[in-house]
Amino acid sequence: MSHSSASDFSQDDPASADEEAVAIKEPRLWSDNGWTARVIKNEDDDGWAVAMFKGREPEPALVGPWTMGRDKKNPKPLDVGAFNTLVKTASEVLRRHEQQLRAQLHKSVMLTLGEDRWEVTLDIVPDEFEPYALLAAHPQQGGHASTDGPVAERRVRPDFKLNPRSAAAWIESDFGPVR
Template sequence: MTPATDEPIHQDRLWRDGAWTARIIKNDDDDGWAVAMYLAGESEPALVGPWTMGRDKKNPKPLDTNAFNTLVKTAKEVIRRSEQQRHAELNKNVTITVNGNRMRVSLAIVPDEEGATATLTAVDEFDETLGCVPVPPHFKLNVDSAQAWVASGYTKPV
């Protein structure tokens, strides 16, 4: 292992192994405890959830290998679902039929702090590009807007 910060830590309230760190924290909303899961290099936790009280009903139950592994698995799933949702928000497509020909019209949005961009693309059933134009990122893609775009000869929508 490289620097000491990468060394595993196995404490009752702090557990780090590999790219993940679990930290037991006081739940500010009540008398209980919470666990926060951090991925290395991230300042915000990937997952925060309630944590079990110990036998004394005051202190948190200590972390252990099984709990840590379960938390890692859950945090990875949360990240995966978030990425899938973000992908779905940024990439939409509809299938339409024009003059008996099926085609897929897709909208791909590229987020950017200085201004997102978007591209509208039509492909035929053989994935040959029929048309491609830049559009505003707020463009609403649906069957009607796709058909209108194709009918316009793939000119940039207004």
């Protein structure tokens, strides 16, 4: 007969789940489903603010003004409706931020050279020490990218200016070094 230790069950035992899974519903602190709302004193005036944190992130995803309570001195307590609205708003802020970052790190141009249609992409890799970008040429067939992947790929400087002229020059050079 084998003996099991408590650690053998920790993955399946909901009582041992980490603290993020525990819902907190206090007037100035709500935490549920990976989000935490914390009502804080507004440093700029006599009012209050609310900060929304996703998971264990040290920086808030959203900080905004918070309503005063009836006594005009203390903050209005958090409730389920307000928390859900804050989660929705903070999620949208993060989603837009991710879209903006993606737009900064990924560029593409479409061009036609002779009979051939191309999509040339530039994907920036923001490495802390050695950032670079990958330039890739994708042939288009019937308006869609070839399923075989790029016909050429080259590592370039992260500040490479991708435009129809630079893409055409690269293709016409048989995908040689770029300037």
